[in-house]
Amino acid sequence: MELEWFRPAAFFGSILFALIGVVIFWLSFVIIDKITPYDLWQELVEKKNLALGVVVAATSLGICIIVAAAIHG
16 A cells, blocks of 8 residues: 655645645635725624624635635646
């Protein structure tokens, strides 16, 4: 039984794709934060807007699923 994931090329390729995925997610979240008409941080933390928190979480999960599917191929 060969450990395919233990090869250096596979390991570093996985790290690279994970970093690319995180950067793409971060950039898309910053864009979403800029196009919303209010400050997300203030609404979530200071005003404790639970409904907005659920929407932001769902949007984040959607972006993550799209990025993962694009990277996976």
